[in-house]
Amino acid sequence: MSINQSIFIEKSVGKNGINQPFDVEIIKKQLNAQMPVSYSRLMINGTCDSNTIDTIIDFQKKVLGFRQPDGRVDPNGKTLLALNDPVSSVKWNKNSNQVINGQWTGDSSRWSQTKKLQSLNPVFRVKVQNVLDALTQRGFQPKIFFGWRSVSVQQELFNKGRSKVRFSFHNAQNTDGTPNAYAADIIDKRWGWEKKAEDNGFWSALGEEAKKQGLVWGGDWTSFKDVAHIQGRQNSELAKTKQESGL
Structure with missing residues (x-):
């Protein structure tokens, strides 16, 4: 342009x-x-x-x-x-x-929306942006809560029973250690994880728009429903992603 x-x-x-x-x-x-x-x-x-x-x-x-x-x-x-x-x-x-690893420290849930988007794998990032845009057009107020997050944060979530895995697609990184996440947690900023999100149809809308982009929606899982979660790879690719991340 x-x-x-x-x-x-x-x-x-x-x-x-x-x-x-x-x-x-x-x-x-x-x-x-x-x-x-x-x-x-x-x-x-x-x-x-x-x-x-x-x-x-x-x-x-x-x-x-x-x-x-x-x-x-x-x-x-x-x-x-x-x-x-x-x-x-x-x-x-x-x-x-001029990105250095130090710019990716701190609580990633508190990063700006722009920085959270930048922490995503480039191909996945475009699809997430499309999901956000579609939800906005439907009258919602979506925001990314987590894009990339560190392995240490992932371990904390695992210990608290809020995740079933010690390594997730949120933790994916490039060989230089910079974020390259294949997962994002998206909420409506008015409701977060409150029941109002479900009552107003946000989670189902998120699932619909994610699947239109060919993404996986955690709300479809039976063993551990994660309605805010979308990811760009199948669960069967998790080990491969961890290896690519050098972790």
């Missing part, structure tokens, strides 16, 4: 912004044009969702060097000026490629 060097918005877009639909579409298109190829593209519509805000924050950090990014694009502001500059694409790509 080519970069438009003269975009204009009437009102602010992003966190605590006015978020006029046509302004939001303009910013989303420009972010998609500027962002690194490894990133999942934003769905072009007039809704300023959490992914949009996270992407603006990521742009402000890596391109503008903001220590405290506000997640908002203002008319004639620094962020808008940078979005109009083709050089920003080079900066964003360069700084995003």
